[in-house]
Amino acid sequence: MAEAKPKSLLLRYLSSTDHKEIGIMYLIFALVMGIVGGFLAGVLRMQLWESSGGVVSPELYNQVVTMHATIMIFFVIIPAMAGFGNYLVPIMIGARDMAFPKLNAFSFWLLIPAALIGIASFFVEGGAAGGGWTSYQPLTSAQYSGTPGVDMWIFVVHLTGASSILGAINFIVTILNMRAPGMNLMKMPLYAWAWLTNAFMILVGTPVLAGAVTMVLFDRHFGTGFFRPSEGGDPVLYQHLFWFYSHPAVYIMIVPGFGAISHIVAAFSRKRVFGYTGMVYAIAAIGFLGFMVWAHHMFTTGLSPWVRAFFAFMTMLIAVPTGVKIFSWLATIWGGTIRFTVAMKFALGMISLFVIGGIGGVWLGNVPVDIQLHDSYFVVGHLHYVLFGGSVMSLLAAAYFWFPKMTGKFLSEKIGNIVFWCMFVGMSMTFFMMHWAGMQGMARRTYIYRPEFEALNKFMSFGYVFMLIGGILFVWNVYQTIRQPLAAGTKDDAWEVNDIQGSLEWMTSSPPPKENFKTIPVVA
Numbered sequence: 274m275a276e277a278k279p280k281s282l283l284l285r286y287l288s289s290t291d292h293k294e295i296g297i298m299y300l301i302f303a304l305v306m307g308i309v310g311g312f313l314a315g316v317l318r319m320q321l322w323e324s325s326g327g328v329v330s331p332e333l334y335n336q337v338v339t340m341h342a343t344i345m346i347f348f349v350i351i352p353a354m355a356g357f358g359n360y361l362v363p364i365m366i367g368a369r370d371m372a373f374p375k376l377n378a379f380s381f382w383l384l385i386p387a388a389l390i391g392i393a394s395f396f397v398e399g400g401a402a403g404g405g406w407t408s409y410q411p412l413t414s415a416q417y418s419g420t421p422g423v424d425m426w427i428f429v430v431h432l433t434g435a436s437s438i439l440g441a442i443n444f445i446v447t448i449l450n451m452r453a454p455g456m457n458l459m460k461m462p463l464y465a466w467a468w469l470t471n472a473f474m475i476l477v478g479t480p481v482l483a484g485a486v487t488m489v490l491f492d493r494h495f496g497t498g499f500f501r502p503s504e505g506g507d508p509v510l511y512q513h514l515f516w517f518y519s520h521p522a523v524y525i526m527i528v529p530g531f532g533a534i535s536h537i538v539a540a541f542s543r544k545r546v547f548g549y550t551g552m553v554y555a556i557a558a559i560g561f562l563g564f565m566v567w568a569h570h571m572f573t574t575g576l577s578p579w580v581r582a583f584f585a586f587m588t589m590l591i592a593v594p595t596g597v598k599i600f601s602w603l604a605t606i607w608g609g610t611i612r613f614t615v616a617m618k619f620a621l622g623m624i625s626l627f628v629i630g631g632i633g634g635v636w637l638g639n640v641p642v643d644i645q646l647h648d649s650y651f652v653v654g655h656l657h658y659v660l661f662g663g664s665v666m667s668l669l670a671a672a673y674f675w676f677p678k679m680t681g682k683f684l685s686e687k688i689g690n691i692v693f694w695c696m697f698v699g700m701s702m703t704f705f706m707m708h709w710a711g712m713q714g715m716a717r718r719t720y721i722y723r724p725e726f727e728a729l730n731k732f733m734s735f736g737y738v739f740m741l742i743g744g745i746l747f748v749w750n751v752y753q754t755i756r757q758p759l760a761a762g763t764k765d766d767a768w769e770v771n772d773i774q775g776s777l778e779w780m781t782s783s784p785p786p787k788e789n790f791k792t793i794p795v796v797a
């Protein structure tokens with residue numbers, strides 16, 4: 274009998290249900306979409322170079338703002354986190370794959386039509402959605418956004434939402450049911466804990482967003498009036514539903530990064546992570562409290578003072594478990610034998626930038642401060658400190674740390690160093706100054722601004738150039754490393770860190786074989 278011909282690499286990936294291959298596809302997808310989202314950011318910064326704008330029309334500016342955010346959130350950060358999660362979680366818990374491999378592939382493939390629809394929406398009549406990623410009512414009602422862009426945006430949210438929810442179910446079942454013998458929950462690596470928490474947040478939050486945007490769709494086309502006062506509806510209701518998902522969503526975008534940072538900081542300090550149990554409770558508390566703070570986005574909508582006081586209090590409360598995490602990382606580093614690898618630099622960069630973002634958040638959580646700063650550039654500064662400084666930096670740390678595990682090859686430390694400094698300096702130039710501009714009164718989401726902010730804005734746009742160089746070098750580093758032939762002898766424990774950490778991914782080959790382990794490890 275003739276041997277079955279081995280599938281080409283492309284065909285293998287297209288039809289794959291293997292969690293590692295799916296993880297890699299998520300990561301490639303996120304990287305490609307990162308280029309698109311980064312390009313749109315460049316358009317914004319070019320427009321804002323001069324106070325009178327002039328690069329794009331006001332309508333197009335709004336569309337670019339909306340799609341930049343939508344792409345970065347739904348097509349870059351969330352899929353990139355899911356990519357590392359897919360690849361690493363089954364290995365870390367000693368499983369052979371995710372619980373539902375076909376569902377896993379389906380979750381990934383839903384993103385492709387979503388991305389195509391999102392990008393295509395720029396080219397339909399009236400262009401893409403321009404109501405911001407928050408899609409507030411009545412901005413995106415039939416009256417004010419009558420063209421198909423918003424409908425396409427809603428469909429994008431439906432598809433990515435379905436992808437997230439199915440993925441979350443897969444993570445929960447995998448983590449709860451498929452751990453290696455002896456690995457009880459309190460022995461599970463923090464990265465897996467982060468994903469368990471994250472999956473629950475997705476499962477509880479995402480359907481609410483899907484419902485909210487479906488209600489918008491019905492208001493637009495089917496004569497309902499959920500958010501239309503003339504029909505007895507309430508536009509503020511939309512904000513409640515939206516933020517019930519989207520505050521947890523900001524944690525959905527960072528919690529897996531928290532998990533990764535714990536591993537990286539411990540590895541390059543040659544210590545075990547400080548206060549494991551406290552870290553587990555802190556992650557779980559963040560996941561829970563994340564659902565109790567949503568109205569801090571709505572302090573200016575006329576909520577009663579008591580409601581505002583409650584949400585301000587809960588917002589302050591969430592800083593407590595966040596602080597536990599920060600101090601545990603610092604205590605892990607304290608007294609350690611530190612190796613300043615690129616991954617470690619990104620991890621330390623992440624911690625310092627995220628602290629600034631968190632402090633900005635605590636400011637905004639105070640009602641009187643928020644009333645001043647709401648819808649100003651201060652908010653834009655805050656959110657980029659947590660999303661770029663937090664999520665993106667932790668993703669880059671994870672990339673440099675786990676790349677040798679995933680491919681058997683090391684990313685260049687030399688290029689990585691330049692990537693790190695470009696990102697760190699560039700992001701600080703751009704986003705720190707946004708706080709300042711906001712406090713001086715520069716409004717958010719404007720395509721032109723008062724001339725006195727021009728010098729500040731030029732400085733911010735200059736920071737973009739650094740991030741751009743960092744981004745290009747990173748893509749180049751990944752590309753040329755993948756193309757190198759596989760050098761024999763990348764150790765299982767690529768960074769020689771596992772004698773202390775004892776995390777299962779370093780106990781199988783680099784890259785791991787199909788089904789991850791020759792024999793499933795037993796955890797003592």
Ligand code: HEM
Binds near residue numbers: 407524648663
């Ligand atoms: C200690 C933690 C945090 C606190 C106290 C906090 C507080 C706040 C508050 C009060 C606002 C509303 C500002 C306004 O619109 O007037 C806000 C906005 C925002 N925050 Fe945070 N935050 C925290 C952490 C985070 C994290 C971890 C992320 C993401 C990884 C994040 C992402 C965002 C985003 C995206 C917005 C803007 C949403 C929009 O209007 O488009 N925050 N934050």
Ligand SMILES: [Cu+2]
Binds near residue numbers: 519520523566569
């Ligand atoms: Cu929030």
